[in-house]
Amino acid sequence: MISFGPVPSRRLGKSLGINNIIRPKVCSYSCIYCQVGQTMNPSLTRQLFFTPEQIFIEVDNHLAKLAAEDRPDYMTFVSNGEPTLDMNLGKSIEMLKGLGIPIAVITNSSMLPDPHVRSELMQADWVSVKVDAADADTWQKVNRPAEGLKFENLIDGLKIFAGEYGGELRTETLLCKGINDSQANLKGVAGIISTLAPGRAYISIPIRPPAEKSVMPPGVETVNLAWQIFREAGIETELLTGFEGVDTGFTGNIYEDILNITAVHPLREDALMELLAKNGANFSIVESLLSQRLIRRSLYQGKKFYLRDFQTK
Template sequence: MIAFGPVPSRRLGKSMGINNIPLRKVCSYSCIYCQLGARQKSSTERETFYEPQTIRDSVESLLGRISPADKPDYLTFVASGEPTLDANLGKSIRLLKGFNIPIAVITNASLLSDPVVRENLMDADWVSVKVDTVTGNVWRRINRPHPSLTLNLVMEGIKRFAADFKGTLVTETMMLEGFNDNPEAIQSTSDFILQLKPSKAYIAIPTRPPAVSSVKPAGSENINMAYQIFSKKGLKTELILGFEGKNTGYTGNAENDILNISSVHPLREDAMDELLRKDNADFSTVEKLIREGKLIQLEYEDKKYYIRYYR
């Protein structure tokens, strides 16, 4: 199965996935948090997996079977491996442009030091690059890269791509307990991301069983700290905590609004007061969600914040 879905995505709306790597997992990383389990083949060598026409035919077939209401907002290269290992990626993207649906690519960014890879991605409309850390020993522990890769080259490739790419660029940082969730690590990672000028910086946690069972998501306090540090630098930041709340406005349902918004942005106490006012609710709603284990109250720089509880 090459094309699948569409599946709901908070970042992309309705996303039709494209797995341009065969089911055997071929990747340049073997991240300890990967939901696909251990890497089956370690590689940085690009190769042909599917012909671009085969990918196009699979997408066309699936588009023909879904209802008009399920038409995807994006065609997304999200593979069982690293999609940029596909030597035909650029050709496939250009061929899929004929459907007049925006193209997204989710990449670990490890091959962006290669100018051909960067060029292949230029026709995409939306690209997400992974930036879990900018510290070499932490990078090796979290991402477990192919031996031929060096962090300096990876970071330089990301910077070059960000400077030239005309589409929407976002970053994703997976926060792990005891690895990259301390203040110094968060400061250095956010400093690098700031140089990229992304449209949005996502802070994520593992929400499915990781490749290494001992891996744990960063705690709520450190997630909130990371959000505040990223935001103070001027980065438009969102959290990905595994909740796909679609409504982030004021719907009149205070509980749903609080849970939807706090899964994306920690709610400061004054923002919470305003939300409750607009939803004609009072603080007892917040207290109820805390008692039920759905919401947690945190403090950062003498201010109270509320974040959706995910453990």
């Protein structure tokens, strides 16, 4: 199956998934947290999978079967591996653009040193690049790249692409406990991301069974710290911790509003008090959410913040 969905995505609205990689998984990384399992032979060699015509026909047929209200906001290359390893990615994007729906690509960034890959991605309307590590050692531990790629070249490729790309650029950083969640790595990653100037950076955690069973999500305190470090670096940041919070969160129901907002970013206590006052609610609702372990309190520089408690899902 080449296309699937559309699935609801906080980042992309209704997203029709496109898997342009034929099974089994083909990837240039073997991330310890990968939900598709281990990569047998991580490789940087681009290959032929489906033809652009095959992808176009399947997607076109799929769209024809959808009800008008299910028409996707984006068609997203989110593959069984790394979508840029497909030699036909550029041609497929070109053909699919004729369908009049914006195209998104979620890439691990490893192929960005290649100018052909960069020029193919230029045609996409929205691209998310992976930035998990700020140094070669951490990168090796978390992403386990194919032989032949150097960390410096990866960072150069990211910077060149970010400088050239005119669409919606996003970054995604997935944090694993004890691997890439140190303050030094968080600060280094924030430094790299701030030079890329994405419209938004996402911080995520492993929420599905990872390739390596020992991989654990970091605690709420660390996720709060990561968000604060990114924000202090001037980066518009959101959390992706498995809750479909909405950007504004304002539903008119204070209970849901607090859950929605804290799913996306830590809520400082003074802002929370303001929200309660506006809704004529009192702090007992927060205490109730805390006691149900739906949210958690976390201190940062002497201030109290509230986050969705993803540890008790």
